Amino acid sequence: xxxxxxxxxxxxxxxxxxxxxxxxxxCLIRVSVLFRGRAVPLVSRxxxxxxxxxxxxxxxxxxxxxxxxxDFVGIRQVRLLADRGFCDTDLMAWLQHCGWTYRxxxxxxxxxxxxxxxxxxxxxxxxxxxRETACFHHVRLTGRQxxxxxxxxxxxxxxxxQWQVVSNEPTSVDTFGEYGERFQIEEGFLDEKSGLFELExxxxxxxxxxxxxxxVISVATLLLxxxxxxxxxxxxxxxxxxxxxxGLSYLKIGHKAMSYALSRGQRLFRTLRLRGGPDPxxxxxxxxxxxSSLEALKNGWHVSFHFIS
Numbered sequence: 001x002x003x004x005x006x007x008x009x010x011x012x013x014x015x016x017x018x019x020x021x022x023x024x025x026x027c028l029i030r031v032s033v034l035f036r037g038r039a040v041p042l043v044s045r046x047x048x049x050x051x052x053x054x055x056x057x058x059x060x061x062x063x064x065x066x067x068x069x070x071d072f073v074g075i076r077q078v079r080l081l082a083d084r085g086f087c088d089t090d091l092m093a094w095l096q097h098c099g100w101t102y103r104x105x106x107x108x109x110x111x112x113x114x115x116x117x118x119x120x121x122x123x124x125x126x127x128x129x130x131r132e133t134a135c136f137h138h139v140r141l142t143g144r145q146x147x148x149x150x151x152x153x154x155x156x157x158x159x160x161x162q163w164q165v166v167s168n169e170p171t172s173v174d175t176f177g178e179y180g181e182r183f184q185i186e187e188g189f190l191d192e193k194s195g196l197f198e199l200e201x202x203x204x205x206x207x208x209x210x211x212x213x214x215x216v217i218s219v220a221t222l223l224l225x226x227x228x229x230x231x232x233x234x235x236x237x238x239x240x241x242x243x244x245x246x247g248l249s250y251l252k253i254g255h256k257a258m259s260y261a262l263s264r265g266q267r268l269f270r271t272l273r274l275r276g277g278p279d280p281x282x283x284x285x286x287x288x289x290x291x292s293s294l295e296a297l298k299n300g301w302h303v304s305f306h307f308i309s
Contacts, residue, residue: 001033001042004222004274005073011276012101013075015042015066016185017059017082019052020193022200026207027054028214031066032185034081036279038250039188040225041218042066046211056088067098079103081182087166089146096168103179106141106151106166113140115148123164128155133173141166152176191251192217224254226272231257232281246283 005013014034019027027049032039043066047058070078080095084105095102108124115138126134133154140147152171154163165171165179193200197217204210228250231237240256241248248256261268 001040001222002069002073004226004272005033005070005075007273007275008073008075009276010077012077012079013070013276014181015078015080016182017063017080017086018182018185018189019054019085020189021050021052022046022193022210023205025050025205026210027052028189028210029054029059029062030185030189031062032188033274034181034184035225035274036229036250037184037283038221038225039185040222040274041188041214042069044211044214044218046207046214048207053085056090059086059091060094063094079178081179083182084164089141089144092146092149092166092168101167101169103165103167103175103182105179106164108162108164110141111143112136112151113145113147115140117145123151123153126153126162128153128162130155130158135171137170188221191221196251196255221251222274223269223272224258225250226254226274227257227269228252228254229273229275230271237281246281249283 016032016034016039017030018032019029021027025048027047029045029047030041031043032041043062045058045062047054049058070076076099078098078100080100080102082091082102082104084107087104087106087110092102092104106123108122110123112120112123114120117140120136120139128134133152136151136153138148139151141149141151150167150169150171152163152165152167152173152175154173154176155161156163163176165175167175191197192214197220199213199217202210202213204213231240231253232246232250236257237246237253240260241253246253258268260266
């Protein structure tokens, strides 16, 4: 991964932190690089733990290794995304100390306070109308008065469930879209467990052995995504993906390109790189129908800002 990231450039590197339970006995802790719709594993750990909820003490060594790898290749501009299971002020403080930015979904039980300690509200007490967003800037979290941070709350539709995201950068309705990129790591878990790599068919029931297998899968993912990047940049994408516009993920393009090359005795893996910047050939837009939650939020949305000084 350090070799592949040497050409990343000056663009922000987006990471996703998540966990996944294996065989109801093990927990896979994963930090992935989000790259053009795919989550490419960067650091993985498998521990004997039957829950996806992991203490911050177990997460920090994984994140410390991640930071060491990124420092080695000179990448300092980093944004980390995580679900509400990782809503912990110790974790946020560590990220702040590293100079990273973050977007983390937070729980409804958290309390917002002003910088001088006066209680504003409990997040669950904020009732929004459909397509309404509320931004709280320069607030503090929980009884520890952690902050200052920025919080955005949103209700995208008539569904009573609200979205709640905290960041160490000013928030807006676009923060939801930035946070939503983290779902790419969940698709990556599906590819590994029951999709392309079929990890769940493994007979392994030992944490160390599973971690080695996960490492092999991570290398394979990197190779296939890097091969797809090379195919797209050479203009050969339609040999393996016949859509006029890209219809397959980079992982599937890489897999098809590998099969195509092997069947013809062609060379594989000419380069190994992940390059920052926008996707030159993004996937075709999804079919018309129900708008996404973010589209619904932006369609006739109302935003209120609460600047706390």
